[in-house]
Amino acid sequence: MSGDGDDAGALLDQPGSGEIELVKVLHALGDPTRLHLLRIYASGEQCDCSSERLGLGHLHKSTVSHHMRIMREAGITSTRVVGRNRYVQLRRADLDARFPGLLDALLKSLEV
């Protein structure tokens, strides 16, 4: 059923847009797997955590969950719980507001 009123799913805990710390963002992205995830989410994907589109088939599901948490707690992504799935999304507006130009520069750098 639909639960207790949230028709779009509940949002997992995450830092407020003004609380995102640069050093945590950089630390989170200083890992190949999470940098790969940034690329995926930036392409507009909003897929669940076990999607094949993530390209993480070589990692255990608990490891993927671990990376998801790091990115969410750093303020890079937001996670919405819908049913038994988690939909992860890039916090593009929040990141742009806090660190103008950074995300765009990072995404452009990823293409190199």
Added chain:
Amino acid sequence: MSGDGDDAGALLDQPGSGEIELVKVLHALGDPTRLHLLRIYASGEQCDCSSERLGLGHLHKSTVSHHMRIMREAGITSTRVVGRNRYVQLRRADLDARFPGLLDALLKSLEV
């Protein structure tokens, strides 16, 4: 004396401008001390490693040397040996060429 012909000092080993890897740069900057160093060097300083202007008096000199190496091997800084001093400098042009806009965005984000 002047040594063997290098009047500006020898350059320590560093990756070529085309070999700088984004994930290594982000990993290097995902640390409070090194992010602090980035801010110092970006201000145009080109001081030796034990300068009080680095604001690292609380760290052992070998620890500072360790951070210097991480940043140099990531391609963020270049180190020139002059006499018994090491002059460290931000590789602004190389970083801009490889990752356009990234350094500016990072420095602007540091002001927040």
Added chain:
DNA sequence: CAAACTGTTTGACATCCATCAAACACTCTC
């Protein structure tokens, strides 16, 4: 309700990392 599904949590483990301390290498100065 039972079974399947999705993802988290906990534990274990090997590795990496930031830090300090001591020894070393190199350079400058006396």
Added chain:
DNA sequence: GAGAGTGTTTGATGGATGTCAAACAGTTTG
């Protein structure tokens, strides 16, 4: 050349990290 100065290298150590595996929790379906 002896001593001082600057920074690196090596070793040690405690803490963080990435990974897997197993157990668990919530949800959907039969």
